Amino acid sequence: MTTMTIAKAINEGLREALGQDEKTLLMGEDIGALGGVYRVTDGLQQEFGEDRVVDSPLAEAGIIGTSIGLAMRGYRPVCEIQFDGFVFPGFNQITTQLSKYHARTSGAVTLPVTIRIPYGGGIGSIEHHSESPEALFAHTAGLRIITPSNPHDAYWMTRQAIECEDPVIVFEPKKRYWLKGEVNTEDPGTSADPFSAHVVRQGSDATLVAYGPLVPVALAAAAAAEEDGRSIEVIDLRSISPIDFDTVEASVRKTGRLLVTHEAPTFGGIGGEIASRISERAFLSLEAPVIRVGGFHMPYPVAKVEEHYLPDIDRILEALDRAFSY
């Protein structure tokens, strides 16, 4: 067990992957000498060389598209997209090419490409630096999408994404890069399956689903609700595609109420998918409608108002009040 930040845990995960398999390589803008704008790849180019940790031209479609070719040649590319809002120049390559190759070749070609995307707000940045585009990718069959909320998961999910034969997008909660926690690099423990959800707090009155940057917020809201005498179970979803509906359903059958929170806009988001599926699976267990606590239907707002945009403890508690009013 070692204590480290999420950024360091990802760095260690990448180092381990690079050391284990010479076919693994990193590609991205400024990931070499600089070590990435968040220093997540710090020191890796020095250790593994310019051919393994590649400072790419400033071209997102180029990074993804050449990674597809490299994967066809037997390599395992790990792409870094510098910021969430800059993934869109590469969107075509991800959604029309990377996601579909396996199906288009009737299973003959697998593309084990990993795409790391720092995402989410709350860092006081300017536009295109704080977005949560996970639902746009989750809608595309052929991609797997995971998001860690703590250093232990960050270490293992990084390694698991690289080992996966399918394309995986890892949305990294950039606001939490400096969140510290214990990492067991010897044993993944309950994190052995990256596509499983974790119950991170037991409760009996309502289930609160969160992922990535909002897991600590959800836990704090549950602690605050406890003071009001409400026992809230918190689930860290961890995997956005596929979604571990079994774990969510089992919790809802126990608690009878479900709230889902994410930073992305509520409309057309992951929360709606969870609400719909759980309504189908456990309708008679629900004491109240499933309530979503997310972003608004607007471009990610300017930094000066983002604290009002992002779900916080109070917004979650207000939603809980609504859930308990039925």
Next chain:
Amino acid sequence: MGVGQLPTTEFNDEELDDHPETHQDPASQPAGGDMIQLLDAQGNRREDPVFGPYVESLDPEALRAFYRDMAVVRRFDQEATALQRQGQLALWVPLTGQEAAQIGSGHALRPEDFVFPSYREHGVALSRGLDMSDLLRLFRGVTHGGWDPREKNFNIYTLVLAAQVLHAVGYAMGIQRDQASAQAKGQAAEDAAVVAYYGDGASSEGDVHEAMVFASSYKAPVVFFCQNNHWAISVPSKVQTKVPLAHRAQGYGFPGVRVDGNDILAVHAVTQWALDRARKGEGPVLIEAFTYRLGAHTTADDPTKYRTSSEEDQWRAKDPLTRLETYLRAEGLADDAFFEDVRRQGQELADSVRQAVLSMEGPSMEEAFAHVYSQAHPLVQEELQWYREYEAGFENAEGAGEG
């Protein structure tokens, strides 16, 4: 303030020329911006000091093989067009007019090279030895692919314009890494190269630009083969570019060559030269094959709506098959019996692909579910399970009705 008045003395030449290693030695490039031609439209040979030697070694059998493949793939193209007209294919993308560009370049490749086609490279596919009926699976609507890209090092067709050009560069970067790894282990490195095919329309896509930046930056062993067939569906190439497309290579720091795309000898020579260069680690080349699509873009459009018949007639006079036939006959390299034999081979291929297409059946929905992911995925499993039960419901209902 005009450019001439801009201060320049604060920079020295070295600073201004900050990547001297990427500048091409003019001696390594073909002279001038002229179009390379070794066999003119009347079937006469032309001399060329740089590219001529590449075809000197072609024996009569190789020249006859060029003709045979061009004629056979044209017959195949006619048959596929007919199959579409008869409702057996959803769509067809004719190649007629572009046989020399495709057969000439395809024959320059070695088995270990890798081809990234767009969706019209039927001639290249023939030269790679693909089962030609497999090409029709996509257009029959029974698969989105049709063959295993690794069997003949010929990727599946890509319908999203220019996307494959980046894949080609990535694959070439993989070859480089394999070579470096082999050398580090004291093993012999494989001398392979990659060819990316795309059209004049696709040349406007941003992916082509990014591909050329990556290829140039890393000196990837890739040949960009642009078939300028003059029409992107209904839009003429003058809307895509104001300069010869080959000239664009200069901006990326590698050679660009415009070749008469209806002259199979020139195409073959230029492609061999470019591949040799790539294999030697000298980086990418852009070849612009100046050719013409004699038919429609696909069976869905009507060229009479957007171009004149006199333009088509001018290009018919440059037909790549007629040109080579004239040459072969004039040199005494082929006789009537040969051309009759070629005609028979074309007919045999046409008959066999027709038979194959008529027997092609769609996959089951089970197969459609099977390859979404390579590893088990709970959502796919859940939906498949639901689908099976739903289908089984119909079977039970039919059974009940009969009883």
